[in-house]
Amino acid sequence: MVAKKLNLKDKYRALTRDLDWDYDYSDRKKAFPYEEFEGIKITDWSKWEDPFRLTMDAYWKYQAEKEKKLYAIFDAFSQNNGHLNVTDARYVNAIKVFLTGVSPLEYQAFQGYAHVGRQFGGAGARVACQMQSIDELRHVQTQVHAMSHYNKFFDGFQDWTHMHDRVWYLSVPKSFFDDARSAGPFEFLIAISFSFEYVLTNLLFVPFMSGAAHNGDMATCTFGFSAQSDEARHMTLGLEIIKFLLEQHEDNVPIVQKWIDKWFWRGTRLLAIVAMMMDYMLPNKVMSWKEAWEVYFEDAGGALFKDLARYGIRMPKFVETTAKEKEHISHQAWWIFYTHGHAAGFHTWIPSDEELDWLSEKYPDTFDKYYRPRWELAKEMEARGERFYTKALPQLCTTCQIPMGFTEMDNPTQIAYRSSDYEGEKYHFCSDGCKHIFDQEPEKYVQSWLPVHQIYQGNCGGANVEEVLRDYYKMNLGEDNMDFKGSSDEKRWNEWKRKGVA
Amino acid sequence: MSKVYLALQDNDDSRYIVEAIIEDNQEATVINQPAMIRIESTGELVVRRSTVEEKIGRDWDVQELHLSLITLGGNVDEDEDQLRLSWNV
Numbered sequence A: 001m002v003a004k005k006l007n008l009k010d011k012y013r014a015l016t017r018d019l020d021w022d023y024d025y026s027d028r029k030k031a032f033p034y035e036e037f038e039g040i041k042i043t044d045w046s047k048w049e050d051p052f053r054l055t056m057d058a059y060w061k062y063q064a065e066k067e068k069k070l071y072a073i074f075d076a077f078s079q080n081n082g083h084l085n086v087t088d089a090r091y092v093n094a095i096k097v098f099l100t101g102v103s104p105l106e107y108q109a110f111q112g113y114a115h116v117g118r119q120f121g122g123a124g125a126r127v128a129c130q131m132q133s134i135d136e137l138r139h140v141q142t143q144v145h146a147m148s149h150y151n152k153f154f155d156g157f158q159d160w161t162h163m164h165d166r167v168w169y170l171s172v173p174k175s176f177f178d179d180a181r182s183a184g185p186f187e188f189l190i191a192i193s194f195s196f197e198y199v200l201t202n203l204l205f206v207p208f209m210s211g212a213a214h215n216g217d218m219a220t221c222t223f224g225f226s227a228q229s230d231e232a233r234h235m236t237l238g239l240e241i242i243k244f245l246l247e248q249h250e251d252n253v254p255i256v257q258k259w260i261d262k263w264f265w266r267g268t269r270l271l272a273i274v275a276m277m278m279d280y281m282l283p284n285k286v287m288s289w290k291e292a293w294e295v296y297f298e299d300a301g302g303a304l305f306k307d308l309a310r311y312g313i314r315m316p317k318f319v320e321t322t323a324k325e326k327e328h329i330s331h332q333a334w335w336i337f338y339t340h341g342h343a344a345g346f347h348t349w350i351p352s353d354e355e356l357d358w359l360s361e362k363y364p365d366t367f368d369k370y371y372r373p374r375w376e377l378a379k380e381m382e383a384r385g386e387r388f389y390t391k392a393l394p395q396l397c398t399t400c401q402i403p404m405g406f407t408e409m410d411n412p413t414q415i416a417y418r419s420s421d422y423e424g425e426k427y428h429f430c431s432d433g434c435k436h437i438f439d440q441e442p443e444k445y446v447q448s449w450l451p452v453h454q455i456y457q458g459n460c461g462g463a464n465v466e467e468v469l470r471d472y473y474k475m476n477l478g479e480d481n482m483d484f485k486g487s488s489d490e491k492r493w494n495e496w497k498r499k500g501v502a
Numbered sequence B: 001m002s003k004v005y006l007a008l009q010d011n012d013d014s015r016y017i018v019e020a021i022i023e024d025n026q027e028a029t030v031i032n033q034p035a036m037i038r039i040e041s042t043g044e045l046v047v048r049r050s051t052v053e054e055k056i057g058r059d060w061d062v063q064e065l066h067l068s069l070i071t072l073g074g075n076v077d078e079d080e081d082q083l084r085l086s087w088n089v
């Protein structure tokens, strides 16, 4: 007799309940040593439910199908010399930022979920974390494969893992994940599953990847969307986790709120890099950073926080600051990189006149008043043969590690400085948000590995900036860095186009 | 009332899924962007297996949605017959 086919709910129950076991000869607390020290109270793990109820067989089946589709596109892309079909070679610099700044975070996510997937007492949570861990490994692998094609033709792709661990601006994303992974398992989930995946990754993967397609880069668009198809599941998990924690015990509410406040602000600072990628590094524009922020944070996040209000959760702290920052942050971030372009592992440039007009149109209240005059000045200087590079090393924010170049939002001509004293030392911050985070856990952030401090302390080899960039960061000076104008990338690109290579 | 949404890769399967969604959700708005399709609605959004099967002309498992899904917003409730997105407001 053929057994009756199990339905989705029964299959999921068999996987997440019936495969779990009781601890009779060893101490349960010793098996899950990290479960209690953050103060989170779990009364009933069986209430944890994955709304997609994905079982292992379905997981492997659909993931395999995604991979097949994705690799068919990678093959077509490289067989067709897809790199020649992007809008212009400046675009490829956004992909360099992605490979050095974002792909290693996928690997960190893989490690992070593998760790917490071992640490939770509930089998449902362990299964969900295990699947997510494998997903994240898939993301880093597919991204490396997709971008290896560009490595054959453009500078700056050669040493991305080495660079991620050392280069000054890459410490921004690296320290974000280091911070999350060195926290307890529940904070890690709020940091990554909820704040990062649910609230913020849409801003990276959705409009930016749509932008990649709009710039002729089907390989990137497709790995982005393929990864994001897993993210849709990760996001749902992020939302379920927060509801689960809030429903388990009322004492969890203030702890969770504190983590939301912290990780929302950490995330918005990390996204400053994405903001500049969208507004300045995509030659064909899809939407401005400000518009993306409105759709994917203000509307989508607004709906989410209204939904969570019934648990006593409010909007994250400093959210009113982000409503002002959306008008400024991409312009200020690109200016930081433009003026430090000699020390970046990718090329920077002055926006074209057409792009300046687009920015004026998209930012009517701020661009012409504060930012366009800077670019006009930069153009004049460049025309005189004096392309501007700053000589000084920047002071970094101790929390987010971004150079202190962001301004007061109510006075965009004044750089914002905040500081705190801790055990006789002074620490500097870019914003109230970053200062607040430090003040909550100073004993953690005093240990920050701040690249500029490390250079001055002599820990990065070399007596001058050039030696640090060349020997410690392993940048090919004169090839990877400096302005796009006059770069080898530009020369090769023009040569390919002139020859009509297709 | 808050909006729920989902976004799909602009591919062959998605065309039928979108047709089915429009038929089952009169309020839904469809927005086409490069390489993707975003569908949003106030209150709730349902993807029904039977309607998708009718449009696509073959058996279709609700979990197949994962192959084309890019992102979504709202609480998810899924079983063999449908996926429903909603906010509790």
Ligand SMILES: [Fe+2]
Binding pocket: A106, A109, A135, A136, A139, A227
């Ligand atoms: Fe990922």
Ligand SMILES: [Fe+2]
Binding pocket: A109, A136, A197, A230, A231, A234
């Ligand atoms: Fe993820």
Ligand SMILES: [Zn+2]
Binding pocket: A269, A397, A398, A399, A400, A401, A402, A429, A430, A431, A434
């Ligand atoms: Zn900061």
